[in-house]
Amino acid sequence: MADEPLTLREVLDGDEPVALVAQGGGMRGTYSIAALAALEDEGYTRRFADLYGTSAGALNSAYFMAKQANDGVGIYVDHLSNRRFIDLRRLSRIIDIDYLVDEVLKTSVPLDTQAVLQSPSRLHVGLTSAIDGNLHWIDVDGATDLFEVMRGTAALPVVFGREIPLGGDRFVDGGLLAPVPVQKALADGYRNLVVVLTRPPAFAPKPSNPLVGALVRSLARQKGHSRAVVELLGGQMVHLAEELEVIRRAGASGDDLRIWTIAPSEDIAKRLTRDRATLAHTAVVGRADAHRTLETVR
Numbered sequence: 001m002a003d004e005p006l007t008l009r010e011v012l013d014g015d016e017p018v019a020l021v022a023q024g025g026g027m028r029g030t031y032s033i034a035a036l037a038a039l040e041d042e043g044y045t046r047r048f049a050d051l052y053g054t055s056a057g058a059l060n061s062a063y064f065m066a067k068q069a070n071d072g073v074g075i076y077v078d079h080l081s082n083r084r085f086i087d088l089r090r091l092s093r094i095i096d097i098d099y100l101v102d103e104v105l106k107t108s109v110p111l112d113t114q115a116v117l118q119s120p121s122r123l124h125v126g127l128t129s130a131i132d133g134n135l136h137w138i139d140v141d142g143a144t145d146l147f148e149v150m151r152g153t154a155a156l157p158v159v160f161g162r163e164i165p166l167g168g169d170r171f172v173d174g175g176l177l178a179p180v181p182v183q184k185a186l187a188d189g190y191r192n193l194v195v196v197l198t199r200p201p202a203f204a205p206k207p208s209n210p211l212v213g214a215l216v217r218s219l220a221r222q223k224g225h226s227r228a229v230v231e232l233l234g235g236q237m238v239h240l241a242e243e244l245e246v247i248r249r250a251g252a253s254g255d256d257l258r259i260w261t262i263a264p265s266e267d268i269a270k271r272l273t274r275d276r277a278t279l280a281h282t283a284v285v286g287r288a289d290a291h292r293t294l295e296t297v298r
Helices: 008-012 026-041 056-065 069-079 097-108 113-118 146-153 182-187 210-222 227-232 236-249 276-294
Strands: 019-022 050-054 122-129 135-139 164-166 169-172 192-196 258-262
Touching (some): 019 056, 056 113, 056 122, 097 146, 122 227, 210 227
Parallel strands (some): 050 122
Antiparallel strands (some): 122 135, 164 169
């Protein structure tokens, strides 16, 4: 029965529909890919009918679907912990998403795109349109270039500074509008969700400082970003707060919604962390928190 208290493991070992939502957050994605690697080790790769993600959350979900989540941990720890990917002195491109896609995802730790396409699960990737400023969902299939979808959803404004052409549109970071796309999964009818967060459960998003927001928007104009993108900058925390509130309300008022959250139990890497030891520790925490959540009752 929907209102019967069950552990996550019991639900995953059953046959009720379950969706997976993964948060990114730059190098915080080390945590979510490690949590997915733990679920992979438990044999749950094919258990989720639909997976939802933006930015690094989408990338991590793709590696999980291909049964490459353990390889994905190495992407962060071994291949992104360097100045090729993050360089605060490289003002023209502080974060190099082209390096991530063209060298890491295609060559160093190649994503098995055929395994993703042949998976019985469906991957839904959110991207922000630079033309209309709205969130667009791409359901990954053979008609789309998966690498370009990943490039688009991870294309951070300003620090990467490029809008990615795809299907007659131009896209930037999907996390601008859906940092944790729980509401999309609920709109698709799911009542059992596993949500991998890269922020602590008690994290309280605060609105961006108006002066910082104005500076970021000014830099975005200098980078040539569209007006639609410029106007969105500074509002990310508002959208994150909305998604987190949905998670916190789950199960209230006697509804049948159950959400299991895998979230950091201690300090982990930050968005721009390059230190390998910190990233490796973040991966350890992610695995441990995932295993612990499997035994949590909802």
